[in-house]
Amino acid sequence: MKVYGLTGSIGMGKSAVAAMLRREGVPVFDADAQVHILQGPGGALLPAIEARFPGTTGPRGVDRAKLGAAVFGHPQERRALEAIVHPAVQAARRLFLRRHRSRKFVVLDIPLLFETHGHRRLDGVIVVTAPAWKQRKRVLARPGMTATKFRQIVHLQTPDAQKRRRADHIIRTGATFTDTRAQVRRLVACLGAQTGR
Secondary structure, three states, X not given: OEEEEEEOOOOOXXXXXXXXXXXXXOOEEEHHHHHHHHHOOOOOOHHHHHHHOOOOEEOOEEOHHHHHHHHOOOHHHHHHXXXXXXXXXXXXHHHHHHHOOOOOXXXXXXXXXXXXXXXXXXXXXXXXXXXXXXXXXXXXXXXXOOHHHHHHHHHHOOOHHHHHHHOOEEEEOOOOHHHHHHHHHHHHHHHHHHHOO
């Protein structure tokens, strides 16, 4: 089984591309969705997060605003949170790979793929990209987002140009939804041909 990574900076359209891949029948592991489960109501990570960051969890799971305030801009605190979250996500990913081991290829949706050096263990990387102005417009339209917060997030991520240089496949989401979907279908056909899917 071939394992490909799907990544892209904030606002590039990665989630939309992941959904398109699923509609084409490709198994996709969503690291962010797994984190939401682990940190949601009754989530397995709530006790550890509450112990390390008191007052950031409740009946509805993690209070993302409070936890974000505790770690955003504080590298040591962010690393402490990652030490709690990453092992659990990795365990879920291993289960996903076992469940789909009969498939010719699967995709791991990992936002911080290059930042965590996860690309080294993959058969290829798919990068989702869009023009900088469109990225900014998409992100600033999100509830609670500010230009300052956007700049801080982008600063923590590997630059888009660098991601594109390191990519094996690129999906450009700057045009229409139909165009993006056509690119995804071509990619699935290409990966299927390479693996004999």
